[in-house]
Amino acid sequence: QVQLQQSGPGLVKPSQTLSLTCAISGDSVSSNSAAWNWIRQSPLRGLEWLGRTYYKSQWYNDYAVSVKSRLTISPDTSKNQFSLHLNSVTPEDTAVYYCARVDVNYHLAGDVFDIWGQGTMVTVSS
Amino acid sequence: DIQMTQSPSSVSASVGDRVTITCRASQNINTWLAWYQQKPGKAPKFLIYAASTLQSGVPSRFSGSGSGTDFTLTISSLQPEDFATYYCQQTNNFPLTFGGGTKVEIK
Numbered sequence: 001q002v003q004l005q006q007s008g009p010g011l012v013k014p015s016q017t018l019s020l021t022c023a024i025s026g027d028s029v030s031s032n033s034a035a036w037n038w039i040r041q042s043p044l045r046g047l048e049w050l051g052r053t054y055y056k057s058q059w060y061n062d063y064a065v066s067v068k069s070r071l072t073i074s075p076d077t078s079k080n081q082f083s084l085h086l087n088s089v090t091p092e093d094t095a096v097y098y099c100a101r102v103d104v105n106y107h108l109a110g111d112v113f114d115i116w117g118q119g120t121m122v123t124v125s126s
Numbered sequence: 127d128i129q130m131t132q133s134p135s136s137v138s139a140s141v142g143d144r145v146t147i148t149c150r151a152s153q154n155i156n157t158w159l160a161w162y163q164q165k166p167g168k169a170p171k172f173l174i175y176a177a178s179t180l181q182s183g184v185p186s187r188f189s190g191s192g193s194g195t196d197f198t199l200t201i202s203s204l205q206p207e208d209f210a211t212y213y214c215q216q217t218n219n220f221p222l223t224f225g226g227g228t229k230v231e232i233k
Contacts, residue, residue, distance in 0.1 A: 046224060046225075046226050046227065047170070047213060047215075047224035047227075048224075049221050049222040049223070049224075062220060064221045065221070098169055098170075100169075106175050106176075107176070108157070108176045109158075109160070109175035109176050109179075109217060110158040110160075110175075110176075110216075110217030110218040111217045111218070111222055112160045112172060112175045112215070112217050113160075113162075113170070113172060113215075114172045114181070116169035116170060116171075117169065118169060119168075119169050
């Protein structure tokens with residue numbers, strides 16, 4: 001079955017870059033029927049979709065306006081994984097970060113997150 | 127952005143009770159709605175899509191209904207493993223947005 005395994009540091013200093021990786025097993029980051037997303041969860045903001053990367057003859061990215069200027073999501077086809085890089089972090093970026101798959105094969109479902117990583121608690125603090 | 131508002135924010139119930147959770151969208155989303163269940167320390171689990179279609183493997187005591195702006199998630203007979211927080215999510219407009227959650231607690 002499809003699994004997502006997250007990795008990355010749990011502590012980042014203010015103004016630095018938060019980087020997380022999501023390794024995919026049982027599916028391909030280059031799949032034409034999936035999109036690969038990052039979502040975060042905090043007491044302040046609840047569940048917040050951050051962005052996605054997906055392949056349809058070429059690579060595409062979409063980002064939430066709230067983080068668009070600071071966020072890059074990138075695929076790594078050689079390792080079948082995708083990454084999040086959020087720069088210039090502040091304590092407000094403290095949250096649990098999840099990677100998640102959208103599978104377009106759910107009929108009339110839209111973008112539903114059917115597979116999730118285990119989550120990474122990231123604290124922004126000096 | 128489409129705002130998703132859930133009510134109540136928490137509900138206390140007993141095993142065997144019928145529980146209904148409401149989700150309201152700030153604009154018409156037809157049936158582009160999903161429901162998730164989250165237990166402490168775990169990632170959300172996908173339960174329902176297209177407002178009323180159960181994901182494979184989800185028990186039939188869960189059901190979803192609604193269209194437009196008003197939706198409900200019903201658990202017909204609450205089981206011990208159902209005590210969790212439930213979230214709705216609109217699935218068709220970017221940015222994708224979630225409700226604030228409804229915590230189902232043991233009475």
